[in-house]
Amino acid sequence: xQSVTQPDIHITVSEGASLELRCNYxxxxxxxxxxxxxxxxxxxxxxxxxFSGDTLVQGIKGFEAEFKRSQSSFxxxxxxxxxxxxxxxxxxxxxxxxxxxxxxxxxxxxxxx
Amino acid sequence: EPEVTQTPSHQVTxxxxxxxxxxxxxxxxxxxxxxxxxxxxKVEFLVSFYNNEISEKSEIFxxxxxxxxxxxxxxTLKIRSTKLEDSAxxxxxxxxxxxxTPLHFxxxxxxxxx
Numbered sequence: 001x002q003s004v005t006q007p008d009i010h011i012t013v014s015e016g017a018s019l020e021l022r023c024n025y026x027x028x029x030x031x032x033x034x035x036x037x038x039x040x041x042x043x044x045x046x047x048x049x050x051f052s053g054d055t056l057v058q059g060i061k062g063f064e065a066e067f068k069r070s071q072s073s074f075x076x077x078x079x080x081x082x083x084x085x086x087x088x089x090x091x092x093x094x095x096x097x098x099x100x101x102x103x104x105x106x107x108x109x110x111x112x113x
Numbered sequence: 114e115p116e117v118t119q120t121p122s123h124q125v126t127x128x129x130x131x132x133x134x135x136x137x138x139x140x141x142x143x144x145x146x147x148x149x150x151x152x153x154x155k156v157e158f159l160v161s162f163y164n165n166e167i168s169e170k171s172e173i174f175x176x177x178x179x180x181x182x183x184x185x186x187x188x189t190l191k192i193r194s195t196k197l198e199d200s201a202x203x204x205x206x207x208x209x210x211x212x213x214t215p216l217h218f219x220x221x222x223x224x225x226x227x
Contacts, residue, residue: 032213043117043204043218044156051213090156094213099144099168101212105155 002027002093004104012110015083021076021107023091032094033074034101035065039087047089050074061085086111115139119205119219126195126226134190134222136205145188146206146216147180149173156204161212162188195226 003026013019025031032051036044048059055067065076074091088108094101118137126132138145147159160170162180179191188207192199202223206216 036216041220043206043220044216045218046215049215096213099161099163099212100146100158100171101216102158103148103156 002031002095002102004091004093004102006089006091006104006107008107009105010108010110012112013081014112016080019076019078019081019085019109021089021091021109023074023076023104024072025074025091025093026072027093027095029095032096032101033065033067034092034094035059035063035074035076036090036092036103037061037087038090038106044090047076081109081111083111083113085109117205117207117217117219119203119222121222122220123223124225126224128197128226129194132192132195132224134192134203134205134224136188136190136219137186138188138205138207139217140186142207142209142217144168144208144211144214145180145182146208146212147190148204148206148218149201150204150221151198151201159190163211192224195224197226200224200226 005024034049035047038044050057050067088106090106091104092101120135145162150156158171160174161168177193181189202221204221205219208214
């Protein structure tokens with residue numbers, strides 16, 4: 001069964017600084033990987049996804065993520081964060097035979113002015 | 114942009130009571146999901162629903178839970194006899210072609226069981 005680990009519960013960065021949120025997955029075959037964001041009081045919104053091909057994927061709001069099979073990782077990055085990026089970020093994994101995706105525990109991002 | 118709507122936003126109920134959480138998915142979506150998030154914990158999959166039947170369910174989704182699409186627009190989650198540990202935020206989601214296509218989430222219903 002697939003699983004996702006997000007080792008950081010909270011991350012604090014200054015506005016304008018770069019960001020990297022970590023995600024490790026466990027799955028025997030090629031995974032389908034996602035990053036979702038949850039702003040306060042709202043549902044989750046898809047930022048980006050990786051299915052195959054180029055291991056660096058671009059998403060909305062200036063985010064990107066890199067799939068590294070050798071490290072079983074799919075880390076989310078942004079070169080310069082904005083105060084509006086403060087939210088909770090969830091990494092998720094799916095498989096083509098399943099009709100579900102499994103989320104990690106999430107990383108809450110705090111932005112310092 | 115069309116969105117998934119959930120009602121109510123907050124439901125308080127006593128232990129042992131039945132609750133129904135309601136969702137209106139995006140109109141041209143065919144796949145429907147319920148997830149829940151206990152405070153401070155991860156978002157957990159409960160059930161997926163397609164073509165008027167359950168396609169997958171988790172171990173959490175036991176006989177106390179049921180889902181229904183009663184009228185072609187609503188998608189409901191019923192908990193027959195609530196327990197304290199059912200207190201959580203419940204999210205409905207829908208997608209056009211399954212879980213690997215973007216899931217569109219509602220804002221959630223916070224269920225508090227006292």
